[in-house]
Every structure is written in C-alpha cells, then in structure tokens.
Amino acid sequence: MRLVEHLIDLQAEAARLDERRVAVxxxxxxxxxGLARRVHDALHRANESWVAIGALDGPWELLPSGRSSHLxxxxxxxxxxxxxxxxxxxxxxxxxxxxxxxxxxxxxxDELDRWLERPLSSDERFAVYPxxxxxxxxxFRHRFVSLLKAHQGISILDxxxxxxxxxxxxxxxxxxRSDIESPDxxxxxxxxxxxxxxxxxxxxxxxxxxxxxxIESHRGRGKSSAAGLSAAGxxxxxxxxxxxxxxxxxxxxxxxxxxxxxxxxVDHDGNRRHIDSPxxxxxxxxxxxxxxxxxxxxxxxxxDEAAAIPVGIxxxxxxxxxxxxxxxTVHGYEGTGRGFSVRFKGRLEAGSRPVxxxxxxxxxxxxxxxPIEIWQFRALLLDATxxxxxxxxxxxxDTVTYEAxxxxxxxxxxARLRELFGLLVLAHYRTEPDDLARLLDxxxxxxxxxxxxxxxxxxALLAKEGQLDETWCDRLYRGESIRGHxxxxxxxxxxxxxxxxxLGGIRYLRITTHQHAQSRGFGSKLLGEIHAEFKSTVDxxxxxxxxxxxxxxxxxxxxxxxxxLGTSRNPRSGEHSAxxxxxxxxxxxxLVDRHRRRLLDRVSGQLTDSLRTLDPETVCxxxxxxGPPVDIDIADWMWExxxxxxxxxxxxxxxxEGFRNLAIAxxxxxxxxxxxxxxxxLLVRRVLQSHEWPDIMHDHPGVTRGDARRTLQxxxxxxLDHHDVS
Numbered sequence: 001m002r003l004v005e006h007l008i009d010l011q012a013e014a015a016r017l018d019e020r021r022v023a024v025x026x027x028x029x030x031x032x033x034g035l036a037r038r039v040h041d042a043l044h045r046a047n048e049s050w051v052a053i054g055a056l057d058g059p060w061e062l063l064p065s066g067r068s069s070h071l072x073x074x075x076x077x078x079x080x081x082x083x084x085x086x087x088x089x090x091x092x093x094x095x096x097x098x099x100x101x102x103x104x105x106x107x108x109x110d111e112l113d114r115w116l117e118r119p120l121s122s123d124e125r126f127a128v129y130p131x132x133x134x135x136x137x138x139x140f141r142h143r144f145v146s147l148l149k150a151h152q153g154i155s156i157l158d159x160x161x162x163x164x165x166x167x168x169x170x171x172x173x174x175x176x177r178s179d180i181e182s183p184d185x186x187x188x189x190x191x192x193x194x195x196x197x198x199x200x201x202x203x204x205x206x207x208x209x210x211x212x213x214x215i216e217s218h219r220g221r222g223k224s225s226a227a228g229l230s231a232a233g234x235x236x237x238x239x240x241x242x243x244x245x246x247x248x249x250x251x252x253x254x255x256x257x258x259x260x261x262x263x264x265x266v267d268h269d270g271n272r273r274h275i276d277s278p279x280x281x282x283x284x285x286x287x288x289x290x291x292x293x294x295x296x297x298x299x300x301x302x303x304d305e306a307a308a309i310p311v312g313i314x315x316x317x318x319x320x321x322x323x324x325x326x327x328x329t330v331h332g333y334e335g336t337g338r339g340f341s342v343r344f345k346g347r348l349e350a351g352s353r354p355v356x357x358x359x360x361x362x363x364x365x366x367x368x369x370x371p372i373e374i375w376q377f378r379a380l381l382l383d384a385t386x387x388x389x390x391x392x393x394x395x396x397x398d399t400v401t402y403e404a405x406x407x408x409x410x411x412x413x414x415a416r417l418r419e420l421f422g423l424l425v426l427a428h429y430r431t432e433p434d435d436l437a438r439l440l441d442x443x444x445x446x447x448x449x450x451x452x453x454x455x456x457x458x459x460a461l462l463a464k465e466g467q468l469d470e471t472w473c474d475r476l477y478r479g480e481s482i483r484g485h486x487x488x489x490x491x492x493x494x495x496x497x498x499x500x501x502x503l504g505g506i507r508y509l510r511i512t513t514h515q516h517a518q519s520r521g522f523g524s525k526l527l528g529e530i531h532a533e534f535k536s537t538v539d540x541x542x543x544x545x546x547x548x549x550x551x552x553x554x555x556x557x558x559x560x561x562x563x564x565l566g567t568s569r570n571p572r573s574g575e576h577s578a579x580x581x582x583x584x585x586x587x588x589x590x591l592v593d594r595h596r597r598r599l600l601d602r603v604s605g606q607l608t609d610s611l612r613t614l615d616p617e618t619v620c621x622x623x624x625x626x627g628p629p630v631d632i633d634i635a636d637w638m639w640e641x642x643x644x645x646x647x648x649x650x651x652x653x654x655x656x657e658g659f660r661n662l663a664i665a666x667x668x669x670x671x672x673x674x675x676x677x678x679x680x681x682l683l684v685r686r687v688l689q690s691h692e693w694p695d696i697m698h699d700h701p702g703v704t705r706g707d708a709r710r711t712l713q714x715x716x717x718x719x720l721d722h723h724d725v726s
Contacts, residue, residue, distance in 0.1 A: 003157050003164070007039045007104065010155055010168055015102035017172050018367035022105045022375070024148055027159035029084055032108035033058065035159050036080050039104065043078070053095060054082020056108060065122075068094040069249065075100050075365060083109040086122040087141055089433030093380050097220050101366035107148075116141055126442040128484025129472065139411040139440040147379045153371030170371060187229045187261060195362040196222040202358045203230035206300055206323040207239060212353050213325040217360035220373075223327050225364075227302050228257025234300055235262060235281030242284055242298035244291040244317075246308035248273055251285065254304055258283050288313050289569040295320045305329060310575050311344050312548060312615075318351065380433040384422035387455040389516040395452035397521045402529040405447035411440055416456075420449065423459045424510050431510075444484055445509070448533075450526050458522040460530060461510040466539070468501035476501060487542045487579060490564060491595060503539035503587055506530070511543075527558045531582065539588030546575030549621040555580045556625040563595035565603065565622060567610035576614055578622065600629050600668065604660045607688045616684035617677075623667035632665045632723070634658045646717035652687060659687045659716070666719040674722065678703075679715035686712060 007023055014021040025032035037058045040050055050060035053068055060080065063070065068091040076098045081091065099105055109115055119133035126136045148154050155168030191197040199215060203226060206213055217223045231241040231254065245251035248271070255266050258275055267274040273285035286294050288309050295301065301317055303309060306326040317324060326344075348355045362368060377383045410417050421439065425431045438445060439461065450458040465485045468476070476482060476492040487507055491500035513522045531541065543560070545551055552562070559582055566577035583589035603611075603626070607619065614622075634642070638658030644650035645659075652659050663683055672680060685691040697705055 002162055003035055003159065004038050004042060006155070006157070006164055006167075007035075008042055011039075011043055011102065011104050013169055013171075014104070014153075017170070017174050017369065018101040019153065019170075019172075019370040020099050020101060020103045020105060020366055020372045021153050021155065021168055022107065022148070022372055023155040023157060023168065024107045024109060025157055025159055026109055026111060026165075028110075029056075029082075029108070031159040032106075035157075036106050036108060039106070040078060040080075043104070048077040049075070050078035050080070051076055051095070051098075052080040052082065053091060054084070054086065054108075056080055056082045065091055071095050071098040072249065072252075074098045077103050078106075079103065080106045080108065083107050083115075085120050087120060087144065087437075088122050089140070089380050089437050093376065093382070093433045096372065096376055097365075099365070099372075101370070105372065112145060116145060123441075125483070126438060126444075128442075128444050129468065129482060131443040135443040137407070137441045137443070139407060140437040141441075143411055143440075144379055147375060151371060151375040151378075154375065172369065174367075187233055190229055190257070190261065191226070192222060192364040193362045195360050196226050196364060199223060199226040199358060199360055200229050200233075202356070203227060203302075203325055204233055206230075206325055207234060207237075209323065210321075210353060211323070212318065212348060212351075212355045214348070214355060214357045215325060215327040215360065216330055216357065217327075218363075219329050220363050220365055221360035222364040223329075223360050224251060224253035224304055225257045226360075227304060227325070227327055228254040229261060231283045231300075231302065232258040232261040232277075235275065235277035235283050236279050238277075238280045239299040240282045240284070240297055241300045241302060242286065242291065242294060242322075243302045243304065244286055244288055244309070245304040246288065248285060248287075250308070251304040254302070255283070255285065292316050295322060298322050301325070303327065306344075310546060310548070311347065312575075314344055315347055318348070318353075321353075381418060381421050381436050382433070384418045384425060386422040386426065386514050387419045389514075391455045392452050392457050392514055392517055395457050395517055395522075397525045400450040400452050400457055400522065400525070402526070403449050403451055404533075405449055407440055407447070410447075416454070420447070420456050420459055423456055423512050423514060424461060426512055426515065448526065448530055450522055450529070456514070457517050458513040458526045459511070460508055460526055462530070463507045463509050464538075465505045465507050465542075466501055467504040470502075473498060473501045486544055487540075487581070490544075490579065491591075495564070495595065495598065497591075497595070500591060503585075503591055505538050505540040505542055505581075505588070506534055508541070508543040523554065524558055531584070535584045539585040540581050540583050540592060542579060542581040544577055544579045546570060547578035547618060547622060548575070549617050552578060552580075552618070552621045552625050556621075558582070560625075561592060561596050561627050562622055562625040563592060563599055565599065565606065565611060567606065576611065576618075578625075580625065596626050597630070599626055600664065604657075604664060604688075607660075607684075608690045612689045612691075614689075616681040619684045619688065620667055620672045620680050623664055624670060624672055626668050628669045629665050632661055634661050642716065643720060646713045646720070652712075656687075656690065662716075662719055662723075663687050666722050669722070671719060671722045674718050675715055676711075678711055679718070682708060682712040683715045 010021045010023060025035055033056045040059055051063055052058060052060045053063050054065050065086045065088060071094055077100060079095055079099050096105055116138060123133040123136040127133045152170045153168055156166035157164055188197050188200060191200060202213060215223050234241050243251060243254055255273055259266055262275060262277055264275050271287045275283040301322050301324040304327045306314060306328040421436060444464045446462045448460045448462060449456045466488045468488060472482060473492060476489060477498045479493060482489050487505060488501035491497045543555060560580040562578055562580050564579040569576055581592045583592040638655040641650045641655040642658055642662060685696050693705055
C-alpha cells in the first residue's frame with residue numbers, strides 16, 4: 001500500500017498545482033499492472049477517462065501501441081503505457097499531450113538495466129535488411145531514461161521491492177491562470193483560456209478584413225478548437241468556411257467544436273466532411289490535393305496544420321483573395337511552425353494583402369508550469385532549433401568542414417544534437433519524434449554535415465539501400481515489399497527490373513541547409529563531398545521527394561537525373577513524387593540510363609492520365625531532368641503535319657502523338673528556356689496533357705483563343721528550330 005499512497009499523494013500535488021505527474025513503475029508485468037489497477041481504483045471518479053496503451057488489461061480503455069494517434073484531440077485523466085517490449089517516441093508524444101491537469105501518467109517497464117540493453121519489438125522497424133534487432137542501438141532509450149531521472153515531476157518506483165527511488169514531488173505553488181470572464185458572446189464561453197478567446201475573436205474578424213491571419217501555437221493550446229468555434233459562428237451567419245489540413249484526423253477537433261456548438265451532425269462523404277447550418281452557412285473539409293478545386297463558393301478559408309501543406313498549395317490558396325487563416329503548430333507531429341515560417345513567411349510578406357500574426361501560448365489542459373511538458377519537449381526534441389544565425393553567418397564553402405557525425409558522440413552532446421535535429425526538422429514537412437530514434441539507433445543510417453566552428457550549416461541523413469540477395473530480388477519481383485529500401489523496391493516491384501536490387505546505393509532521407517546560409521552553395525558542396533566519399537563503395541546515390549521546379553533544378557544541377565515520376569499525389573502534401581539518381585559505377589550508370597529511358601517511353605501516357613493535372617512548369621523542368629532521348633520516334637507523315645503547323649494547315653489534333661513526342665524530346669534537351677511562360681503552359685496543357693481549349697482559356701480570361709493558338713504555333717516553331725527541322 002505504500003506505493004499506492006505515494007501515487008495518490010503525487011496525483012494530489014498535480015491536481016493542486018494544475019499540473020501532471022509521471023510515475024515509472026519497475027518490475028514484472030503483473031506487479032506493475034497490479035499497482036496501476038489499484039491506483040486507478042483509488043483515484044477514478046465517474047466520467048473520468050483512463051487509457052492504457054499496450055498489453056495491460058484493466059479497468060480502462062485499451063489501445064494497441066500503434067494506435068496512439070487516436071488520442072490526438074482527446075482529453076484523458078489517466079494514462080498507462082506498456083513499455084515492456086516497445087518504446088515508440090510518437091506514442092509518448094501523442095498520448096501524453098492528451099492528459100489533463102491532475103492526471104497521472106504511468107510507465108510500466110522491466111528492470112531498467114535489463115530493459116536498456118535487450119532488443120524490443122519496436123526495434124524491428126529500424127532493423128532493415130541485412131540488419132536484425134541485435135544491430136539496432138539503444139542510444140535513444142538510454143537518453144530517455146537519463147532524462148526521466150533528471151527531471152522534476154517524475155517518480156520512479158521499484159514495485160518488487162516496494163521502493164521509492166525518485167519521489168517526483170516538486171513542492172511548487174499554484175499558478176493563477178488567465179482570468180476568464182463570462183463574455184456576452186455564447187461561443188466564447190466554450191473557450192478554456194483568455195488566450196483562446198482572443199484567438200476566436202481574431203478569427204471572427206477575418207470576414208470583415210482583406211487580410212491574412214497566421215495563428216501559431218504549441219500543441220495543446222486550443223487553436224483547432226478556436227478555429228471550430230469561429231467556423232461555427234461563420235456558419236450561423238450564413239457564411240461558408242472551407243477547411244483543409246494534412247488529413248482529417250489532424251483537424252478533427254475543428255469539426256468536433258463546430259458540431260458541439262451547432263448541434264448538427266457531420267456528413268461523411270469519402271475525404272469530404274461537411275456541416276450545414278440551419279441558417280444556410282456551411283463548413284466543409286477538403287484534403288490538400290483537391291482543395292483548390294473547391295474554393296469558388298468559400299467565404300473564408302482555414303488551413304489547419306499549415307506547416308504540413310506544400311508551399312505551392314498555400315500560395316495558390318493565398319492567391320484566391322478569399323479571407324484566409326493559416327494555423328500552424330510550432331512544435332508538433334504534423335510539421336513545424338518553423339518550417340512554415342522559413343518556407344512561406346517571405347511569400348506572405350511580399351504579397352499585397354496585410355498579414356496579422358497571433359500566438360497562442362497558454363496550455364488549455366494544464367498550467368504553463370507543468371514539468372511534464374518540459375520533460376516531453378526535451379526528451380523528444382520537440383523544441384529543437386538550428387544554431388543561431390550569428391554562429392554561422394560568416395561560413396563559406398571554403399571555411400566549412402565536412403564531417404561524418406559519430407552518433408555515440410552526438411547523443412552525449414545535447415547542444416549539438418539539438419542543433420542538428422533542429423535543422424533536420426526544417427527539411428521535411430512531417431518530421432516526427434520517431435525520426436529522432438531513427439537518427440540515433442537505425443543501423444542503416446549515417447549522418448553527414450558541413451560545420452562551421454562545430455555548428456551544423458548543412459546536414460544530410462543517409463540510408464544504405466540495395467545489395468539485396470537473389471532471394472529478396474525474386475520476392476520483390478513477385479510483388480512483395482521490403483522496408484527501408486525504397487528505390488530498389490520501386491525499381492523492381494513497380495518498374496519490373498528484376499536485378500535492380502542487386503546494386504548498392506545511398507538514399508537521401510533528409511538534406512537541408514540552415515535558412516540563413518541558403519543559396520550560398522552549401523547544399524551542392526555537401527552533395528559533392530558525399531559523392532566523393534561514396535563513389536568507390538556504392539553504385540548510385542538517389543533521392544525521392546515531393547517535386548517542385550526548384551527541387552528538381554537543384555538536384556539536376558548536381559548531375560542527378562529523374563528516373564520516376566509518381567502517378568498519384570501524396571494525400572498529405574498534395575505533391576507528386578520524383579525519384580532522381582546519380583550513378584557512381586558503370587553498373588549504376590547502366591541502371592540509371594535504363595530507367596530514365598523507360599521513363600521517357602511512358603511519360604507521354606502519364607501526362608494524359610495520372611499527371612494530367614501536374615502544373616506546367618513542374619512538367620517542363622521534370623522532363624528536362626530526365627535527359628535526352630536516343631532518337632525522336634515520329635513517323636514521316638507526322639513530321640509533315642508538324643512542320644506545317646506554325647504557318648500552314650497542320651493541326652495538333654491530326655497527329656497528337658507526334659506533337660507529344662516532339663515536345664517531350666525538346667523539353668528533355670533544354671528548349672524550356674527558349675519559350676515564354678505562356679508558350680510553356682500551352683505546350684504542356686494542350687499538347688502534352690490534352691486539355692481542351694475551353695478549359696485552358698478559362699484560366700486566361702484576358703487572352704483570346706486566336707491569340708492562344710498563335711502563341712502555341714510559335715512554340716511549335718521554336719521546337720522545330722531547336723531540332724533544326726525545316
């Protein structure tokens with residue numbers, strides 16, 4: 001009973017201080033689970049919500065360890081996490097944030113010295129061929145335990161010996177929360193902090209202002225709830241609000257709050273979610289890859305988790321001129337506010353519309369003094385940041401040092417780990433806590449960096465791929481998939497190259513340069529150093545990414561060529577992917593050339609099908625990065641049609657295949673720079689993607705069809721001249 005009483009007292013302090021507490025229960029599973037049950041029975045009250053994650057049966061809701069994302073947006077009074085065979089950073093981050101003040105978080109774990117060294121089932125995701133779980137290191141686990149022992153508010157109990165190894169009491173005094181008066185507006189009574197109420201008022205003002213509103217917050221500050229309350233208010237007034245986000249799960253809270261206030265059910269129709277207000281207004285969710293097709297009827301646009309949405313889509317939404325709010329989490333699981341700021345802030349401030357910024361800082365579930373949030377941010381590096389600009393401002397490509405980062409040294413150097421991971425967070429729209437464990441423990445991962453006086457300026461996270469045995473190559477060819485070998489898997493399974501996996505390669509998982517050192521050659525220098533280091537040990541280096549013209553140009557300028565264009569848009573990013581490779585051996589050169597030629601063979605059909613909506617500039621640059629065809633396969637009679645098109649009777653509709661082949665061959669050999677932007681657009685949309693003239697002209701109300709036809713004829717003339725055809 002001693003440990004039960006201790007945990008009851010620990011919870012009482014948490015409740016008194018409007019905070020939360022963690023207790024680590026060490027022992028056999030039946031011992032720790034039994035203690036957790038007794039504590040639950042002593043503390044549980046009616047209508048309280050307790051959840052256990054893992055294999056701990058008891059008087060609580062039970063979730064499998066891989067389902068913790070279902071807790072995003074929920075509020076819990078108690079949480080029990082089974083850590084005997086699994087330690088997943090995402091699970092920790094997603095579940096702990098759901099616990100309210102006065103809540104206990106119980107970690108059930110084996111004897112620590114044994115647990116720290118033995119393989120766990122969660123290690124299997126990092127044990128990619130040819131490695132197994134014995135090859136996965138435990139750096140993240142050791143760091144995790146050391147921080148449990150170092151932070152306030154965390155109790156460590158040895159259940160078998162009935163021993164309190166660390167008490168976890170802080171002895172603090174309660175902090176007074178912001179005063180919440182009872183405002184006249186009924187919706188604002190649903191706000192839990194004055195901070196959240198101010199946010200709702202800022203959002204409400206959107207409808208009367210020709211401006212852009214940016215809401216930034218840490219997770220758990222109530223921004224999504226504020227958006228839902230504001231959208232409900234717009235709907236009551238008869239306005240239509242269009243909402244997008246990286247996925248419906250990530251913005252579910254917006255609809256939950258709107259539903260609660262309006263008392264109207266949410267209509268589910270595929271990816272679309274919809275609420276109709278009795279007064280005529282509506283709230284509609286659309287995913288990023290289709291949202292631009294549904295802006296015409298919107299009075300207000302809200303983009304939740306905006307950091308996870310591609311800048312191109314954000315820019316297009318901004319250009320609609322509709323009142324718009326971008327809501328972004330500064331430290332979270334759907335991308336970061338820093339990434340949003342770095343990639344999009346300049347675009348916002350260069351526009352003609354005024355931009356307002358509002359920050360939510362006060363937690364809604366617990367006091368700002370909560371020690372568990374402080375521990376969580378440090379343990380998962382949710383607040384990791386790149387080095388201050390002043391430390392790298394004087395860096396040049398001549399002063400930086402190329403380094404292979406030693407991960408044993410990195411995990412012992414907290415400042416350097418925070419700087420490096422902070423840079424990697426900015427490299428991708430959805431860097432997760434699991435990526436920290438992967439960076440520290442995965443045996444197929446290596447880190448390379450350019451540093452200035454020890455501070456990272458440019459960083460690359462690399463994965464070893466390929467060198468598969470014959471058995472694995474056959475399994476892939478039959479349609480199986482292999483974890484951690486993205487490019488060999490793609491080339492073999494989808495593109496039917498039975499031997500592609502036999503070659504060894506390096507794939508870039510992340511590459512980024514400090515925002516204050518960009519466009520100064522560091523990224524290209526890092527690629528060059530990596531190329532030089534690995535050129536005698538692997539056959540190729542490659543990268544897969546959501547393609548944009550700038551990214552395609554960057555890789556192409558560094559001698560990578562495109563071998564694959566993704567046929568579907570990523571539902572979260574809204575982008576098609578590209579895979580680009582740089583051969584490092586004769587066998588690698590043969591592989592890359594084989595697949596770029598295959599891409600040239602199929603891209604014509606893709607552009608009239610799966611890539612029909614890809615924007616013209618991306619199409620032009622993508623074709624340029626594939627490289628030239630061996631020859632132009634156009635029948636003689638088609639050549640005659642094409643040659644008479646600029647100033648004669650030739651018509652594109654007469655020989656569309658010939659025109660497409662000419663356009664592809666021309667763009668693949670660098671004609672893009674000879675064409676005007678309108679010529680490029682018309683060439684792609686009319687010739688390559690087979691869009692009809694009425695659809696094309698809809699986007700150019702100031703251009704007559706005759707002018708457009710003559711512009712396209714001029715483009716055809718340039719293509720003919722490019723190939724010296726007369």
